[in-house]
Amino acid sequence: MGLLENWINKGRLKSPWVVHFDCGSCNGCDIEVLACLTPVFDVERFGIINVGNPKHADVLLVTGTVNHRNKKVLKNIYDQMPDPKAVIAIGACGTSGGVFRECYNVVGGVDQVIPVDVYVPGCPAKPDAIIDGVVTALDVVKAKLGLGEMPKVTVID
Amino acid sequence: MLTFIAALIGLALTPVVGGLLAGVDRRVTARLQSRFGPPILQPFYDVLKLLGKAPMVVNSWQVMSAYIYVMSSALAVLLFFMQGDLLLLFFVMTIGAVFQVVGALSVPSPYAQVGAQRELLQMLAYEPLIIVVFVGISMATGSFKIADIYAMDKPLLLSMPFLFIALGYALTIKLRKSPFDISACHHAHQELVRGVLTEYSGPHLALLEIGHWFDVVLILGLCSLFWHTSIVGMVALLVVTYAAEILIDNICARMTWPWMLKNVLGVGLVLSVFNLLWLYVS
Numbered sequence: 001m002g003l004l005e006n007w008i009n010k011g012r013l014k015s016p017w018v019v020h021f022d023c024g025s026c027n028g029c030d031i032e033v034l035a036c037l038t039p040v041f042d043v044e045r046f047g048i049i050n051v052g053n054p055k056h057a058d059v060l061l062v063t064g065t066v067n068h069r070n071k072k073v074l075k076n077i078y079d080q081m082p083d084p085k086a087v088i089a090i091g092a093c094g095t096s097g098g099v100f101r102e103c104y105n106v107v108g109g110v111d112q113v114i115p116v117d118v119y120v121p122g123c124p125a126k127p128d129a130i131i132d133g134v135v136t137a138l139d140v141v142k143a144k145l146g147l148g149e150m151p152k153v154t155v156i157d
Numbered sequence: 158m159l160t161f162i163a164a165l166i167g168l169a170l171t172p173v174v175g176g177l178l179a180g181v182d183r184r185v186t187a188r189l190q191s192r193f194g195p196p197i198l199q200p201f202y203d204v205l206k207l208l209g210k211a212p213m214v215v216n217s218w219q220v221m222s223a224y225i226y227v228m229s230s231a232l233a234v235l236l237f238f239m240q241g242d243l244l245l246l247f248f249v250m251t252i253g254a255v256f257q258v259v260g261a262l263s264v265p266s267p268y269a270q271v272g273a274q275r276e277l278l279q280m281l282a283y284e285p286l287i288i289v290v291f292v293g294i295s296m297a298t299g300s301f302k303i304a305d306i307y308a309m310d311k312p313l314l315l316s317m318p319f320l321f322i323a324l325g326y327a328l329t330i331k332l333r334k335s336p337f338d339i340s341a342c343h344h345a346h347q348e349l350v351r352g353v354l355t356e357y358s359g360p361h362l363a364l365l366e367i368g369h370w371f372d373v374v375l376i377l378g379l380c381s382l383f384w385h386t387s388i389v390g391m392v393a394l395l396v397v398t399y400a401a402e403i404l405i406d407n408i409c410a411r412m413t414w415p416w417m418l419k420n421v422l423g424v425g426l427v428l429s430v431f432n433l434l435w436l437y438v439s
Binding site (some may be wrong): 007008009010012014015017039042044045046047052053055056058062078080082083084 | 183187190191192193196199201202203204205207208209210211212213246350351354355357358360362388391421
């Protein structure tokens with residue numbers, strides 16, 4: 001049993017499938033997320049696959065501010081992902097609400113609705129920072145599984 | 158008894174071979190797209206991770222379908238290694254394919270529903286071809302037993318080259334490769350999400366993936382029957398076939414189901430009938 005458990009944990013850290021949700025972003029960060037999939041950055045090196053289905057995903061990438069219209073959608077997508085899972089908030093808007101923070105229709109950053117593990121600020125966030133965010137999220141998952149220490153920095157600069 | 162034990166060992170090794178094949182496939186595909194690509198063991202990491210995820214089930218039919226799919230695929234591989242009857246093998250394999258559709262139809266998700274309908278159309282395209290290939294084998298050897306193929310002294314490919322091409326069509330569809338990846342696929346084609354696999358998650362998705370490995374090895378095994386006289390020839394034939402599959406996957410776009418039916422049934426059946434006539438005359 002111990003051996004199988006070890007193998008499964010290894011698999012968990014080597015195959016993070018991501019699902020990407022545009023929570024009202026201006027598309028700047030979305031373009032950067034999709035840039036990670038191109039041959040220049042090639043995230044499949046790390047086993048990362050972009051899936052279109054939260055049921056298959058391990059990591060949720062959220063871009064844009066959360067507003068009262070789509071906070072239910074965000075929560076719904078998060079709930080459909082089976083455990084263990086991680087959430088990454090991308091861009092100035094995703095991390096805090098950005099320039100829309102004080103707007104009457106805006107709830108704020110992603111962490112107002114669901115727990116966020118890693119923050120990747122930037123306007124827009126760079127693709128290498130996003131990849132770094134996913135790799136850091138794996139360390140967070142590792143720590144949650146009791147296999148390592150929690151990473152000290154969860155805000156990718 | 159000895160055959161049975163050898164077949165059981167073969168059955169146990171099949172997922173390992175299938176997973177490694179998938180890993181090499183992904184790596185070569187990445188290189189063809191000027192990417193670096195994942196590790197060769199990536200498919201095993203994926204399946205192990207999926208096995209460790211919390212199960213989320215829509216209904217019990219789904220779970221039953223996943224198990225029946227894996228069991229029938231494994232049973233078909235076992236029958237193949239025991240050098241049993243080709244027709245029995247074909248029917249056992251079909252049960253698995255049907256239950257994959259049943260599992261997808263048992264949930265209300267429109268993506269799974271469309272995927273299931275397309276899977277049925279794919280079965281309509283490749284199953285006649287496989288049956289015709291088996292008929293050709295029986296005309297060449299006089300029986301449907303795999304053991305009788307091994308008793309022949311000449312490779313089947315020399316008398317059935319066109320039926321081998323027809324089997325190549327079936328292989329491409331079974332591998333879920335372009336241009337026939339219309340019901341589900343491994344790439345980031347998102348219009349169907351994952352088709353028949355959409356509503357499966359965690360351990361059940363892992364089961365379907367393992368079943369897929371069994372299917373791939375089985376169809377490659379059927380291809381290997383075409384050069385049974387020497388190991389070197391068999392391996393060379395399989396390598397060339399699989400390399401051609403990867404190349405076709407990378408140079409083709411995903412096509413529609415009417416195109417698939419027209420091409421696979423049109424070209425495939427004409428080639429097959431031509432080859433059957435050749436076998437009949439000679």
